[in-house]
Amino acid sequence: xxxxxxxxxxxxxxxxxxxxxxxxxxxxxxxxxxxxxxxxxxxxxxxxxxxxxxxxxxxxxxxxxxxxxxxxxxxx
Numbered sequence: 001x002x003x004x005x006x007x008x009x010x011x012x013x014x015x016x017x018x019x020x021x022x023x024x025x026x027x028x029x030x031x032x033x034x035x036x037x038x039x040x041x042x043x044x045x046x047x048x049x050x051x052x053x054x055x056x057x058x059x060x061x062x063x064x065x066x067x068x069x070x071x072x073x074x075x076x
Contacts, residue, residue, distance in 0.1 A: 009033075 001016040013029040025041040036058045038051045053061070060074050 001018055003014045003016075005012045005014075009032060011031045013031070015027040015029070017024040017026070025043065028037075028039045030037045030039070034055070036053045036055065038053075039048050041047075042049050056074070060072075063074065064072070
């Protein structure tokens with residue numbers, strides 16, 4: 001399951017793990033004009049883990065999910 005919310009300066013997507021055992025914490029994806037952040041609560045450390053990608057890195061990640069093993073360079 002996931003939710004999508006459009007806020008003033010970002011689109012926020014929350015991914016909810018309903019399938020696997022043990023269940024993982026929700027992931028929040030915030031898409032801003034200049035960056036995309038992924039955040040997930042880590043109960044072991046009592047902190048939020050955060051990863052920040054540029055729009056270009058997100059585009060490469062999206063493409064990589066559908067490609068076989070190898071080394072690639074995007075053309076745009």
